[in-house]
Amino acid sequence: MKVVVCVKQIPDPADPGALDPESKTLVRDQKLILDESDSYGVEMALQLVDTAGEGSVHLVSMAPNNEVSGLRTALAMGAESATLVSDDALKGTDALGTAKVLAAAITRSEPDLVLAATESSDGYTGTVPEMVAELLGLPSVTFAKSIAIEGGAAKVQRQTEAGYDDVECPLPALVSVTAGVVEPRYPSFKGIMAAKSKPVDEVTVGDLGIDAGSVGWAGGGQEIVSVEEAPAREAGEVIEDEGDAHERIVAFLDELKVL
């Protein structure tokens, strides 16, 4: 069984850097790390291959500056190989452009299953996996809290507000997993050393047969007009009970139109 995991490499949340004043986007010149959200997909893929008793885990990432640090972390966890798409033409690529690039890179591996996180930790539009599935014509199952592969089908417990739904779909399929779905393993020293020589295929937009004008700033369907600081949280109102606290709370909630 071949599982491809989409892994995003992101600025370290402990040191997210600055915004470029001109493009109003995050400066991504620094070392990028494996998005913690994607460590769950990597772990889930490794466990599924272990359970199947055969197969491999391949990673796909789109990142600037030929960045592989986050990929090496996932390779150290146990993935076998990776494809990195890095190209100056990708600067300014929006979520749909990212999905086009990932879909083209994934196709080359002919996977049985594609895993992604429900949403990334930096952009968190939570839209890329579903768009990749649509572009590849694959069934898309979202919010997976557990996955089992049986008889050529994926059996997924899909997290809902009330509990979970049992969903089944034929393979190949794309499943996005929630954080906490499994406990990601720490890379061992042996794994870290082995990861250094695992193959990472670095490709450009042209290698994938994608028209550079359909991605990047040129192909983006969105424009960042301005960026504002988030307003500081205001102090709340303390209601002391003088016999009428319940009425004042109800009036307050009524004013907020939550009743």
Ligand SMILES: Cc1cc2nc3c(=O)[nH]c(=O)nc-3n(C[C@H](O)[C@H](O)[C@H](O)COP(=O)(O)OP(=O)(O)OC[C@H]3O[C@@H](n4cnc5c(N)ncnc54)[C@H](O)[C@@H]3O)c2cc1C
């Ligand atoms: C204005 C702007 C400028 C950008 N500039 C660049 C740039 O210069 N270079 C560049 O590489 N990207 C660039 N991007 C792309 C951006 O970083 C995101 O990859 C993309 O918009 C996906 O959005 P998201 O993080 O909200 O995805 P979500 O839908 O929240 O992600 C869900 C899951 O999809 C998968 N996924 C998403 N993105 C990737 C990825 N890149 N690689 C692998 N898996 C992924 C992961 O599993 C992720 O957890 C830019 C985006 C914008 C809007």
